[in-house]
Amino acid sequence: MSDTFNFFEYYTHISQEDILLSYKGPLTDVLLSEFSRDIRAKLQEDRRTGKKVFAIFMEMAQNVLYYSKEINHFGNNDKVGTLVILNTETHYKIVTGNLVFKSSIPLLIEKCEIVNSLDRDALREYKRKLRSAPSEHESKGAGIGLVQAALTSDNPLEVKIKELQGDYAFFVLGVSVEK
Amino acid sequence: MENLEIQGESGVYFIPTVKLRADTGVCEISGESYLEDTSEFYNAITNWLEQYIREIKKPLTFNFRLTYFNTSSSRSILDVLRVLKKFQEQGGKLTVNWYYPEDDESIAEEAEDYMKDTGLAINMFSFEPEE
Incomplete structure (x- = not known):
C-alpha cells in the first residue's frame, strides 16, 4: 500500500450511520459472541428482522471462522476475516470476506448457484438433504449455513471473487434482509 | 436412572437449558443453542434417551422450546428426534411437542421439516417469547 492512505477518509467512511458493524482481523468465538450481542442490542426495536440479521450473521461468520485461509500467526493462529453489516433505508446487508484457495472457487460458486436457483420449498428440501447426510469433507456443515442464510433472508446469495497473486483469492459473500 | x-x-x-426426567418421563430443551462442541452436548441427551428406552420404557414426552439454534445444532436435534422415532417404533408411547416463538415462523418451519425427515408426528404450539 502507498503512503497516501487517508485515515480521516477511512474513519469518516466507517463512521457513517449506515454501517452497523465493520471488522477486519483475527476472528475468535469470543469476538463473535460480542458482535452477536451488539447486533441484537442495536436491532432490538425490530425483533423479527433483528433476529434474522443475527442468525444470518452467525452462520456466515462461523463459515469465515472455519474456512478462511488467512491466518494470524501471532498468538493462537486465529483465522482472519472481514465482517460488515450495512443498514440502508430498505434493508440490512451482511457481508463477509475471506481468503480462499483459488482451487476451491469452482465448488464455492457452484454451491451458491445451486442455492440461488431454488425457490423456497426446494431450498427447504435441499437443506433437509444436506442435514440428513453425513458432513462433507472439510466441512462443519458447510453448504447448510449458506442454504440457511438464503432461507432466512429470502434473498439470493451475492458472490464476488477477486483473484490474487499466487494460490489465493478473496471471496466476498453478501446477503440482504428486507426491513 | 438419574435425571439429566x-x-x-x-x-x-x-x-440451552435441558431437563430430562427419568421419574416423570417428561423432557425439555429450551433457550438458545449455539455451542462449542455441538455433538458432544447433544450426545449426552441421546445417550440419556437410549438408556431411558432400554431401562425405563415408560411413556415419554419431549418438549422443544428453543428460540434460536444454529445449523450445527439443527443436525443434532435431528439425531435426538431419530432416537425418539426409534423408541416409538419399538412400541414406546411418545409425545413430541414443539413450541416456537410466535414472531419466528422459521422455527415453526423447522418442525415441519423434521416431521418430513423422521415421519414423527410433532405437535406445534406458538408462544410469546420473553423480552
Missing part, C-alpha cells in the same frame, strides 16, 4: 439437568447460559456460547 443442564442449566442454560448465554456467554461465549449459548447453552
